[in-house]
Amino acid sequence: MIRWLTSMRTAVGLLIAMTALAVLGVLIGQQLPPEVYVERFGHAIGTLVFRAGLGNVFRTWYFVALAGLLTLSTVVCSLKRIATLFTSSNRRLRVFGSLITHLSIALIAAGGVWTAVGGFRQAAPRYMEAGDVIEAPAGGFSIRVDAARTEFSDGGVLSEYLSEVTVLEDGNEVRQHRIEVNEPLVHNGIGVYQFEMLPSASSVREVLLGVVIPADRPGATDARGAAALAGEAATEAATPLHLEVPAALHERVPVLDTGISVEVLEFLSDFTYDIETRTAGLASPRHDNPAVFVQVWENGRLAGEQWVFAGVAGHEAEGLPCRLFFLDYIPDFDRGLTRFEFTHQPGTPLLFFGFAALSLGLCLVFWTRKAPPNPA
């Protein structure tokens, strides 16, 4: 058994087997739903791929067994070669490097196993906005979000997602931190990472409304002239007047000289309607079905109000002097919704130590003054 484990052929064979499985894993795709494999490879092969665990090949017993055997082989082989460290004085550094290299594989494997057994990685169950508090799944602390925003460069290109947070222990403020993509918070061994960021689901920086005024409405002709002066697209006198009106939330905006004003009272990024309570609400914090609640005023008097949906033609409502369209909007990135990921990776220091040892060992083997002789 020891002879088999320390054989070079065994090591090469194990490496080939692991390589073959890894190639399969990459080509097949990992951790996809079973139906995707069936769709890609047909029913028979797709089912086989899933049942054989090839869809999650790096966690199958046979891949783990191969990795374990390879680790055992390198360790036994290294221990067997320790004696040569004291005999071959002219190549001592390289032999030492080779030993470190092979033993480091065991450290890396041990680090990986430690994390797999004692660690976790889980996304927070919800998005949070400024003022919200969430308890970390371990470590005995909570996180309060003080601010969450997406930042852009002067050229309008996304530059950073960031969450300013305060760490709370037993309700007391312990520390403050700015979590960015490459700057996680690490507290009591728990890492808190910027996982997702959405613009506000209920606030909006600016809404672009389309206002269509009937051609026969008093003042439409004057408005048409004003529109032309304002650079709006001119329309024929017999056709309704189409205008684009930018409006901030809670800002009453006059529609040229028509006597009509519009005011956006509410924004919902993913509109849903509860029939029982007869109230509008958010289906999710995503921007899947944005809608605005708009009041229309005519000569200083409330003419009516309605929900208007992006991408849907505004309906004619009784009493409204115009038709409304929700053309576009600029999301509110300053009042963002942030979502964290909590991780605990106890084996990572050992894993990094193993990687450092591996790197050092390889440098000693290949880059010391006398490079290893070509064994061929």
Add this chain to the structure above:
Amino acid sequence: MTQNPDMLYFWIALWCYLGGTVAACVYAGVRRPAVRGIVFALTLAGFLANTVALIIRSVISGHPPVTGLFEYMTLFAWCIVLGFLLLWRRKGLDLVAVFGATAGALALAMASLFPAEINQQLIPALQSYWLWIHVSLAVLAEAAFTVAFVASVMYLIGQGRDFRGMPDGRKLDTVTYRAIGIGFPLFTIGALFAGAIWAQKAWGSPWSWDPKETSSLIVWFIYAIYLHARFVRGWSGSGAAWISVLGYAMTIFTILGSKILGGLHSYGV
């Protein structure tokens, strides 16, 4: 064609490398020192233009040219040609060295297929000094693997045949071995170790079995097999050369694969 200031030098480099390739083919046939000199001059001129292109790009973008496949392949070409230029002074290896221009031309031709816009603002995930440590070491390693690949291919072509001026098999085998001896530690430090540290910082885990991570591990496995196989009877010589070729095929797949397979690395290279 020359939308960015660096593009002029990019195209000069590509044309020089292409000229060097033609001259290298002529040299392989006639073996005249004058032609060898032309190959060297064109390769060096291309290398200098390649250097200027990379410097201009870095100055304009404000970061090292390691984001996106255009920049990666341009830097890759530079590292490859640097590797081959180092072989010029080695006796009896001039037929390997002259094909540095070919490898550089192929890498730049590949680069030209990708968008060349300069991104002054990096996306949040790439805003880390680990970007240039991780990528630059990986690209140096992959350039060393390119030298090993060319030597392996010449070894396989020359095996059992009598080509005039072809370096002897043992010499080619040694070039392959030494190049992998340079590339393997660099790849370990840059692609795997530095990559793991950065992944821990950015994604919360040093390893996620992402397609690019896994492909890199496969590359590492294949070259580890190469290094061990040389001690196994019957595997050295052409067997090892074939493993080197396979390793390089996987290296190229690793560079370009995330375009096809997606994953965590799909925003960059």
